[in-house]
Amino acid sequence: MSHIRSLVLSAALLLGGAASGMPLEEGKFFINGYGRLTTGRSWGGGNVYLGADEDFGLHDVGSTLMFRALPTEGLTLxxxxxxEKSPGSTRFAPGVDYAFAEWAFSDKxxxxxxxxxLPLALYSEVYDVGTLRPFNYLPQGTYGGTSIGVENYDGAGVTGRIGLPADWMLEYDAYAGFLDLKDAASEGCSATSLCLRSTHALGARVALWTPVEGLxxxxxxxxSRDPQEVQGENLTRGVAGLxxxxxxxxxxxxAEFFSLFSEQADTRTGYLEAAYFLTxxxxxxGRVEGSRSWFPEPMPDNLLTLFRHREFAAGVNYWFNPNLVxxxxxxxxxxxxxALPKPSPEGGFVFPTEPHTRTVSLGTQFSF
Amino acid sequence: MKTLSLVLTCVALLLWARPSVGAESAGYQVVVHPSNPVTSVKRSVLSQLFFKKSTKWESGQTAQPVDLAGDTPVRAAFSEDVLKRSLPAVRAWWQQRIFSGRDVPPPERPTEAEVLAFVRANPGAVGYVASGSAPSGVKVVTVVD
Incomplete structure (x- = not known):
């Protein structure tokens, strides 16, 4: 199936490339972008959180360019x-975040x-856009190293918006395709690295815009279903949230709450985040967050901390304008x-782990 | 750590002390193409057109909103009165729409003359210019709540 996936992506990239060479009228071609630079330090038994360890250093650096072309009425590329260099990684890596063609039959x-x-939750579509959120990093329980919030999928989808009476509006998405889930338990992964698990997925989102502007x-x-069989079965999982x-x-x-159901483990995660402009x-x-996983078999007590996360975060931001902070x-x-414990030289973690971590994160983000 | 704290404190104080930029208020009038049958338009309808929550006039004609570029007092007044949002909040909304691959903001024109030219040239166009003038070749419509 991977060749179908490559074909879809290549076709979208080719279309995008062709469109970028077209003599487009004014207002038919747009270039936007964003970037980030983050450092930090963590205290607590050598734990690493948000890419920050016991030393200050650049933990998360990246820049992104987005091209949007409207070559003919109805078609958008x-x-x-x-x-970028992601937290925990030591090298910069180029990547194609998105490459899709959209045909608008109507608004609906x-x-x-x-x-x-990926139209999932509140942040998945704007995963790395730092100027759209109050903290350097998204809530980890939903968007961190979990199989819940990922950035994109390869496949096909439908979307639309429907005006409702009294200034309400419904926006919907439905999609099917290939999804790379972040999964620390994939075959070949070490205890401290984040691996991807390729799955087939089917999903949807509905967003209801209320008459209160901004709500x-x-x-x-x-x-999702894994294409490879494990012990004669294809692993399946479901994610649902509000x-x-x-x-x-x-x-x-x-505020968001998500549940992940699978044969391996169930996870519940949620957060509440608020930010206020003093000037x-x-x-x-401020943000409070919790995440917890349950397994079919009882886990030893000393391992439970590896599947739990509670966080309180507070921050102060200076916005030069909506595009620089x-x-x-x-x-x-x-x-x-x-907040991953220090890895042991033999692989795995050094036990007993230190469950308490404090991290300071300092970063700047821009968009245009 | 001490040095970092000191640097951060200094930067914070400097930024806090930055003078804020004020904007004088201004009036505006909403203009459409002369062929557009509307004579008045509800504020909420206008807001939906400029946020592209809806893309058509009641007649079925595709709407083509156009903005004045920059932070002009006329644009600020239109934004506060019609969109019920400040300019930074409107820009933040469009960031969200742009980066989620949903939409792009209405085109911007640097002068009122160019806004009027855009409206004259496009049957579905809607724009705004400073009140008080009597623009030719376009129709001024009333905004009602």
Whole structure:
């Protein structure tokens, strides 16, 4: 099946390349981009959280360019390329985040084919855009090293928006394709590296925009199935969640709750995040988050911390304008689900682990 | 760690002390192509057109909103009154739409003359210019709540 996937992506890239060479009218071709630079330090038994360990250093650096072309009425071509060094990684890697063609039959029905942004939860479509969130990093339980929030899928989808009475609006998405899930338990992964598990997926999201400007609620999820059999069975999993956000003039509030169901383990995760502009430039932010996994078989007590995460974070940001921000945040974490313990030389972790981690994160993000 | 704290404190104080930029308020009038049958338009409808939550006029004609570029007082007034959002909040909304691959903002024109030219040239166009003038070749419509 991987050749179908490569073919879809190549076709979308070819279309994008062809469109970029077309003599497009003004207003038919757009270039946008964003970038980030983050450093930090963690305290707590050598634990690494948000890429930060006991030494200050550049932990997360990346830049992204997005091209959007509208060669004919109804057709939109989107491509996005990134060049980044992710937390925990030691090298820069180029990548194709998105490359898809969209045909709009009407506002109510648009069809997308290629590598698409994953319409899941509140942040998946704008995964790395730092100027759209109050912290340097997204809530880890939903968007970190889990099989819940990922950035894109390869395949086809439909989307549309439907105007409802009294200024309500419904936006929907449905899709099918290949999804690379972040999975630390994949074959060949070490205890501290993040691996990808390729799956077949089917998913949907509905977002209800209320008449209150800036307030929307979402319900989203997907079902996935591993193409490879393990002990004669294809592993399946389901993800479902609810979210709500209010993006007002001064106040931003977001909350989400997600459940992951699978034969291997069930996970529940949720967070509440709020940010308030004290002036047009200064913003304060806070977040509480929890994530926990359950296994079919009882786990030894000393391992439980590896599957739990509780966090309180507070931050202060300076926005030069909506496209440039400096953020400083403090994260108090209990549990080692995402605050990874020091790896042992033999592989695995050094036990007993230190469950308490404190991290300071300092970063800047821009977009244009 | 001490040095870092000191640097951060200094930067914070400097930034806090930055003078804020004020904007004088201004009036605006909404203009459409003369062939557009509307004579008045609901504020919420106009807001939906400029946020591209809806893309058609009641007649079925594709709407083509056009913005004044920059942080002009006229644009700020239109934004506050019609979109019920400040300019930074409108820009933040469009960032979300752009980067989620959903949409792009309406085209911007640097001067009112160019906004009027855009409206004259496009039957579905809707724009705004400073109130007080009597623009030719376009139709001024009333905004009602």
């Amino acid at each position: 989107n491509t996005q390329f990134s060049f 029905l648009r069809v997308r084919v290629g590598r698409n942004q 929307r609620v979402t319900a989203s999820g997907y079902a 979210g709500a956000e209010y993006l007002g003039e001064k106040l931003w509030v977001r 047009s430039h200064w913003q304060v932010a 400096i953020k400083l945040s403090f994260h108090n974490v209990i549990g080692n689900r995402f």
